[in-house]
Amino acid sequence: MSERYSFSLTTFSPSGKLVQIEYALAAVAAGSPSIGIKVANGAVLATEKKYKSLLYDENSTHKIARITDKIGMIYSGMGPDYRVLLRKARKLAQEYQMKYQDSIPTSQLVEKVASVMQEYTQSGGVRPFGVSLLIAGTGAEGPYLYQCDPSGAYFAWKATALGKNHVNGKTFLEKRYNEEMELEDAIHTAILTLKESFDGQMTEDNIEIGVVNSSGFNRLTPSEVKDYLAAI
Secondary structure (H helix, E strand, O other): OHHHHOOOOOOOOOOOOOHHHHHHHHHHHOOOOEEEEEEOOEEEEEEEOOOOOOOOOOOOOOOOEEEEOOEEEEEEEOHHHHHHHHHHHHHHHHHHHHHHOOOOOHHHHHHHHHHHHHHOOOOOOOOOOOEEEEEEEEEOOEEEEEEEOOOOOEEEOOEEEEOOOHHHHHHHHHHHOOOOOOHHHHHHHHHHHHHOOOOOOOOOOOEEEEEEEOOEEEEOOHHHHHHHHHOO
């Protein structure tokens, strides 16, 4: 029965589903794994970055991106869709900065980005974004970690996994995570979680790590990632 409604984004199936959103979530589940972990003194974002050819310039693109000095984002799913949302998120952050002369709070940015994603679930002539986002930031009350889905839903997490083998990733995090973890422990745990579903040799060239602490958001350099890999 659902096949009759699968090509329409704005029409509910008799079971109450918007099937195109489920297909978008399937695109996310087929994407590269991404990990987010929030601890008392910061947050970590980590993702797999593999290329289809050895001839790619690995420094030409990054999956972890900075939105503001205090907020960063990664994704699982379709890269071009992520690029559109990243540009929109940066524009929203700058609009807030110009209006209030202050950095946008992480929770407000997440809500605004999720609203953009939700608009694409009820408009004609468009399709849902084929990505889920992990957004990490810091503010007066400490670090934050949020997930935004293609439906426009968003959630706050202590730790979570997206993309391929995300169920196994979440199970691994449930066993390893605890409230007393420090930021260094979280980085090691994020790498170990990626290793659970990683094919081949993990190097500083095929994973990316971003860190949020009291000084803001930074993407680790390949040499810093190499040092963490050597310590595991």
